Amino acid sequence: MQRILLFFISLMLLSTAAVFAQESTESPSDTLAQKKRDNKYGLRLGVDLAKPLRTAIEDGYTGFEITADFRVSKRFYAALELGTEEKERLEENLNSIARGSYFKIGADFNAYDNWPGLNNSIFAGLRYGFSSFEQELLSYGIYTTDQSYEEFQLREEPQTFESLNASWIELMVGVKTELFNNLFLSLNVQLKRRISETKPENFDNLYIPGFNRTYDESSFGVGYGYTISYLIPIFKR
Amino acid sequence: MGCTRDDICPEDTQTTPLLIITFKDFANRTLSKTVPNLEVRDAENSEIVLFSVSSTDSIAIPLRNFDTRTELLFVREADTTDTDESNADRFNLLYTTEDIYLNRACGFITNYNDLSGQLINEEGSNWLFSFEVLQTTISDDNAAHLTLFH
Numbered sequence: 001m002q003r004i005l006l007f008f009i010s011l012m013l014l015s016t017a018a019v020f021a022q023e024s025t026e027s028p029s030d031t032l033a034q035k036k037r038d039n040k041y042g043l044r045l046g047v048d049l050a051k052p053l054r055t056a057i058e059d060g061y062t063g064f065e066i067t068a069d070f071r072v073s074k075r076f077y078a079a080l081e082l083g084t085e086e087k088e089r090l091e092e093n094l095n096s097i098a099r100g101s102y103f104k105i106g107a108d109f110n111a112y113d114n115w116p117g118l119n120n121s122i123f124a125g126l127r128y129g130f131s132s133f134e135q136e137l138l139s140y141g142i143y144t145t146d147q148s149y150e151e152f153q154l155r156e157e158p159q160t161f162e163s164l165n166a167s168w169i170e171l172m173v174g175v176k177t178e179l180f181n182n183l184f185l186s187l188n189v190q191l192k193r194r195i196s197e198t199k200p201e202n203f204d205n206l207y208i209p210g211f212n213r214t215y216d217e218s219s220f221g222v223g224y225g226y227t228i229s230y231l232i233p234i235f236k237r
Numbered sequence: 238m239g240c241t242r243d244d245i246c247p248e249d250t251q252t253t254p255l256l257i258i259t260f261k262d263f264a265n266r267t268l269s270k271t272v273p274n275l276e277v278r279d280a281e282n283s284e285i286v287l288f289s290v291s292s293t294d295s296i297a298i299p300l301r302n303f304d305t306r307t308e309l310l311f312v313r314e315a316d317t318t319d320t321d322e323s324n325a326d327r328f329n330l331l332y333t334t335e336d337i338y339l340n341r342a343c344g345f346i347t348n349y350n351d352l353s354g355q356l357i358n359e360e361g362s363n364w365l366f367s368f369e370v371l372q373t374t375i376s377d378d379n380a381a382h383l384t385l386f387h
Contacts, residue, residue: 091344093344093345094341094344094345140336140344140345141344141345142253142302142303142336142345142346142347143246143252143253143339143343143344143345143346144252144253144299144302144346145252145253146253146255146299148279148285148286148287148298148299149279149285149299149301149302149303153303155336155345202336202337202338203338204338204340204341206341214341215341216340216341216342
């Protein structure tokens with residue numbers, strides 16, 4: 001976890017450094033007209049490319065997420081993500097599947113001052129996430145410190161725990177680059193902290209759709225996104 | 238956030254408990270009495286040695302967690318092949334299992350409930366005379382669950 005935190009901190013420092021570096025070289029002769037041209041406001045819709053990619057190459061994973069953001073001021077964007085995930089966890093002693101859907105709602109703050117004509121961003125985002133899911137316990141073994149009985153048998157009586165939910169607060173940092181006119185590619189990393197959770201009786205939530213894997217010793221989680229999105233310009237300001 | 242890694246079950250965790258048996262004197266039921274050269278085997282598969290030869294008045298042995306009974310062979314004076322001195326008694330344990338989820342690293346463990354015993358009478362050749370179930374629920378291995386009198 002410490003390494004992840006360090007990564008987040010350095011990423012944020014890096015983004016601030018980039019902003020300052022650019023400010024010093026900005027020419028005062030930028031015309032107002034040029035600046036105006038950059039300030040496109042509109043609805044940006046996208047999909048997280050990482051999830052269909054993982055669906056294709058990773059056994060036991062299916063996921064899809066659509067993203068939307070809407071610029072509300074010079075630096076602030078209202079943001080929403082909707083997704084669905086199914087993840088198998090096959091371990092020596094414990095086999096389970098989590099499946100469900102989630103939404104994340106919040107805002108992004110663009111810390112980057114663009115050069116005229118560019119619409120890139122280095123952003124920090126804050127989200128509230130909510131996931132509604134079910135967990136299926138497929139089979140498990142009994143943990144024992146004594147190996148006298150060599151017979152190791154998995155108990156195979158599948159149980160499904162329905163109507164589970166969890167919520168969390170998520171801090172996100174990332175970059176967005178305009179590849180072509182109005183087409184953006186975005187990379188972000190996420191640090192999450194769970195604030196509520198319904199646990200199945202005599203089991204635990206090993207994976208929460210949208211939150212990703214859980215840890216026994218903490219309520220933190222991590223994630224990432226690799227999103228392609230298209231801006232539908234509505235007005236300029 | 239502790240230092241515990243999620244994939245290693247800590248050694249000090251109480252996982253699936255062992256059955257603790259104490260041996261006491263049949264004539265004076267409060268006195269501990271050592272069994273000379275005791276060996277305990279699984280009766281269904283006598284290749285499985287659950288306690289290897291040693292003189293003691295208490296043992297901890299695993300139960301079959303994939304079954305609701307464990308049949309045991311208690312051998313006294315097991316260090317000799319002399320059949321007059323060596324004596325094997327059969328004792329069965331009956332129970333139900335209750336699986337409990339612990340955490341990601343340890344997974345599930347089991348506790349044993351409704352413990353009862355069954356001493357097989359061998360018409361005068363028994364060295365074990367009677368038994369007492371002290372705890373019908375086995376959820377830890379801190380105290381004796383069963384006493385065998387000899």
